[in-house]
Amino acid sequence: MNIAKIISGTILGQDVTxxxxxxxxxxxxxxxxxxxEVLFDEGTKDETLYLLVSGKLEVVKVLSNDKTIHIDTLKEGSMTGELSFIDGNTHTMRLIAKKECEVLMLHKDAFEELVEKEPMLTYHVMRSILRYSHVMQRKINAKYLEMHRMVQNQYTAQY
Structure with a gap:
């Protein structure tokens, strides 16, 4: 398996040479x-950036032991864990394999070893994470606006 070629096919590969x-x-x-199988759970901390090579991961918010809310489904090439990787905070969601999955994991310690040796690489990785975060933010904003429109329409229809 050519790991470099696999990385180039992920969202991270769009920003690195x-x-x-x-x-x-x-x-x-x-x-x-x-x-x-759970990739990571809400409240855990691992400072790892994950690249989904194959399969699908379901992103869920845990409400109680037996109740969760489906948030999103990550597809091949996706990146996850980026915020914990950068800021060291705990994960806020649970990720579960919807089918068999392969992931590549870049731990913060291994990445930090590259900072002085490969400054442009670290810059490109961080730019990729930021770009992905912007995509996610726009997606969240669009969902919020749609929800707001639906609530507003429902309220207007009642009166």
């Missing part, structure tokens, strides 16, 4: 998940 993918390939580890 082929040579940088090669360097990153030596810093990442791989993990396989079976259907229903």
């Amino acid at each position: 082929t040579e940088e993918c090669e360097i990153l390939s030596s810093a990442v580890t791989q993990r396989s998940l079976t259907k229903g």
Whole structure:
């Protein structure tokens, strides 16, 4: 399996060069998940950036032991865990494999070892994370506006 080529096919690969993918390939580890397996749970802390190589991950908010809300489904090439990776805070959602998945994991410690040796690589990785965060923010804003429109229409229809 050519890890550098796999990285280039993810959202991260849009901002890093082929040579940088090669360097990153030596810093990442791989993990396989079976259907229903939890990648990470709300409240856990691992400072790891995940790249979904294959499969689908369901993003859920845990309300109680037996109640969750579906938030999103991540598809191949997606990135997750980026906020915990950057700020070291705990995860706010649970990620569950909807089917068998393969993920690449870049731990913060392995990434920080590259900072002085490969400053442009670290810049490109951080730019990719920021770009992805902007995409997610726009998605959240669009959902909020749609919800607001629906509530407003429902309220207007009642009166």
